[in-house]
Amino acid sequence: MAVQTVASTTDTANSVDLGPAAALSCRECGHRVPLGPVFACEECFGPLEIAYDFSAYDTEELRKRIEAGPANIWRYAPLLPVPADVATKPNLNPGWTKLVQADNLARELGVTGGLYVKDDSGNPTHSFKDRVVAQALEAARAFGFTTLSCSSTGNLAGAVGAAAARAGFRSCVFIPHDLEQGKIVMAAVYGGELVGIEGNYDDVNRFCSELIGDPAGEGWGFVNVNLRPYYAEGSKTLAYEICEQLGWRLPDQLVVPIASGSQLTKIDKGLQELIKLGLVEDKPYKIFGAQAEGCSPVSTAFKAGHDVVRPQKPNTIAKSLAIGNPADGPYVLDIARRTGGAVEDVTDAQVVEAIKLLARTEGIFAETAGGVTVGVTKKLIESGALDPSLTTVVLNTGDGLKTLDAVAGTGLTATIRPSLESFREAGLV
Ligand SMILES: *Cc1c(COP(=O)(O)O)cnc(C)c1O
Secondary structure, eight states: OOOOSBOOSSSOSOOSOOTTEEEEEETTTOOEEOSSSOOBOTTTOOBEEEEEOOTTOOHHHHHHHHHTSOSSGGGGGGGSSSOTTGGGSSOOOOOOOEEEEOHHHHHHHTOOSOEEEEEGGGSTTSBTHHHHHHHHHHHHHHHTOOEEEEEOSSHHHHHHHHHHHHHTOEEEEEEETTOOHHHHHHHHTTSSEEEEESSOHHHHHHHHHHHHTSGGGTTEEETTTTTHHHHHHTTHHHHHHHHHHTTSOOOSEEEEEOSSSHHHHHHHHHHHHHHHTTSSOOOOOEEEEEEETTBOHHHHHHHHTOSSOOOOOOOSSOGGGOOSSOTTHHHHHHHHHHHTOOEEEEOHHHHHHHHHHHHHHHSOOBOHHHHHHHHHHHHHHHHTSSOTTSOEEEEEOBBGGGGGGGGTTOOOSOOOOSSHHHHHHTTOO
């Protein structure tokens, strides 16, 4: 199968069944094309996204159908680009992760309006990436791809490897060669091809774009490149779950990490859909974006009042967020400004401090990306940008076991001989 970069209008109808997905539509100019493995508009090169037909849904019937669905993302299949029988196919069935009421952390940060941590470390490969890969896998099946691939900052590589193993696809994924050992092992263990590239994520991504146009990449579904419109929709499930877990209610404020910015933009899309479908009552909400100072192209642009995002060379321990040229950066700026939120960044030292704060108060061990969101939440409360009297949801998108080096200084309180005398001498009682 030849992989097209740009959509073609010569075919008029969809030849695949991806449930309520009706077409691909350009986010810039609105030009519509049939569903296919394409990601850029032929008219203006803007990003393509999924357009749906939800017109047949009755709100109360839809709510009942969702509530009776499985305890994973497929409960929202009527709102996703997947076939109706998706839950019967071999899949990792991610999602329906815990929304933890974080009262101890709230007390520590002075939040009185209710503070929740959406803990996506509970997914099958311990990061939020299982959500997006599950969508891309269905698109790959529909378009007849046999190899799954991606450019990754670490977590995506593991999610693709695992999903491919489960679904019987070949996988070949590309990462910067110098990632954390935990991320490399988690990506390699599922048995697919794992290729380290001498360069940073932006170099890896550029390489993958070249591979797509080359015969060497024929028949390959790159989950975050030529399948990106489908992949991206997986992040909507975070918005759906948060609202359903709050009792079909919108939170007032959300703090979301930014790598490419895709997750943040699709959380907003998911919230907007719930409002339009009548599943939640319409009210204002604010979305805050979180970055590490060592890779903060979006927060830098936000603070400077710019509409364009100037690329940076990443240098931070938050490697899963280390995208120096974020594709969805300008859309993140729009959403933060439209909703009255903000984009903020924290230093690596503040990331480590925040990882420990979350672990010590709530028993949740986050990877560096979770340190970024908790650290930014603290900073936004201190600056007054985030209102502590409102319901706030902070995302933890990955598991601390994958980034153990970040907290390497943490260890034994004391080493003693196996005797009471030695224990007393250690000064702990
Ligand atoms: C990929 C990733 C994100 C968000 O990525 P986007 O490209 O902004 O969608 C957040 N947290 C973790 C841990 C990730 O791996």
